[in-house]
Amino acid sequence: MTITRMPVVADADLARLISARELVRAHDTDSVIAAAIPSLSEENRAAMARHVTLVHVALLIFPDILDGLAEVLARHGVDVVTTTPSVVVRDRLSTRYAVPVVDLKVDILRARVTDRTGRLCQVEIFALATTPELAYIAEDERAHNRENHVALAVPRADPVLLGGLRASVAGLMRPDGGGYNHHENSTVLYFRDPDHPDPAFRRLELISAGLFPHLLTTHQRQSGPGTELLRLMTGAWATQAITAAAQLRLPDHLGTVADLAGLAAATGADPDSLARLLRYLTVLGIVRTAGDRHTLTELGSLLRSDVDGSMRPLALMYGGPFYQSFAGLTEAVRTGEESYAKVFGAHHFVHMAADPGLAEVFHQSMAASNAMFTSVTQVVDFSTARTVVDVAGGNGELLYRILAANPGLRGVLMDRPHALAVAESTLAPVTDRCTLVSGDFTESVPGTGDVYLLSRVLHDWDDAQCRTILSTCAANMPQHAELLVIERLLPESPDPDSLAVPWDVHMMCNTGGKERTQAHYRALLAEAGFELVDVRPLALDAYVLRARRAGPETTARSTGTRAQDDLLCHNAKSW
């Protein structure tokens, strides 16, 4: 008589199995999406639920052997309907624990269970045949539940649908590997949110019939924990590649020349090195390469010197002087002192004043973000003003736009003497209504205005200097005049997309200034006797902050409140 040995399943694994089953019973597709991706908007959740279906909740268990496992589980009320070999989880364990694939036997057992709507789903049970030598894997995996996941099935083998869903989820959860199981002809893509408060929802699987090699490669590439860090660490290479292209005037030549020999001759470059730069620029999306022909992409066209809003001067600044001073970031953080002065021997503006060529590139580079000004004349009513004074008006672009949109208005642009040359040509079309004044805003500003502009000025300076600039304005502005401050605002709560956050570090290195929150500006304005009365959003994350002289009761209040700032921001958003 042969006695068949039955697998032993640990109580801990049975308990984990039962809670996986209860999880399915408590949920449906919509509630699983909501629980796993809480940051997804209600609208996007509903859209996603139209394209996927909850199919299973998965876990990994550790019986000593696999033969007869379905029978043992049946005794515990687990209704296993299919058993197939695992490829993806087996390979993941092999990589994770450096155990050869041949030494790992992993099956997938699927047990029936209904979700809370009564629809048939499954508990997907990965079972690793756990010999005593592999017991450490069981211990570690039970502690971390790395293979637990909830799975959403994509009903059709459709690369566009799967690709779209993958991209949507990847924006909110980290890609976490995946693979193709040839036993089942299915592709799985995993995502992970290690900070999710509920361990049951830290991993999500998208599963689809079919093989999608291209999608899998992209997903695997994004899944490596170091890949994102590598991309971030080599960001400076992209900056330099773009700056080299700008310095060689490659984008200008690409308008008329497409072959390598012609481009090398036009730019005076070594053909082999230029070919390598072109290949990198192609990866960066600046250049399009087909065979031996190179052309500019739409993005790359912004680097041409002859286009409206050319970003070439910005490339020259970011990859040039600003790049050099950014190399001193560690020192700036240690000492609290800006690095530009250390690298170039003088503060940014003093250095520019002594180098007219560099000053011109800087003022042209400021023009590359002029998009910030496009809606100023829509969000601010200049109809009752007679004169606008642009304090430190730079290249004159903002004042020009305001004067062009308000034919009855006169303008005064004040800046350092070296900046006035660039402003003069910008303001040429409205020269009869405009005066250029050389001056220093720490000493005085023209006293003839109804509206004063301080655009992208305060962020160049520390708080003490800002107090001086604002006090000079307060001392010289007529009583009735209003002050408009244009700046990016640091978010009051974390915002991964905020442009103000990286620019704040840029200001730290390059001018010793900083980006600020609305509350911070409100306080600085109040100290100089102004009351912040309105905040409106502009393009590129900028805002226009409108201030007027504070009455006695507002001066006494001095710094305002968080509630006031919330209200102004609310107004800004509802505009």
Ligand SMILES: C[S@@+](CC[C@H](N)C(=O)[O-])C[C@H]1O[C@@H](n2cnc3c(N)ncnc32)[C@H](O)[C@@H]1O
């Ligand atoms: C970042 S730029 C902003 C220019 C312009 N307002 C804009 O938004 O494009 C700062 C300007 O401050 C000017 N500036 C620096 N120090 C100054 C001073 N002491 N008095 C007047 N202008 C000054 C610079 O010449 C430069 O044009």
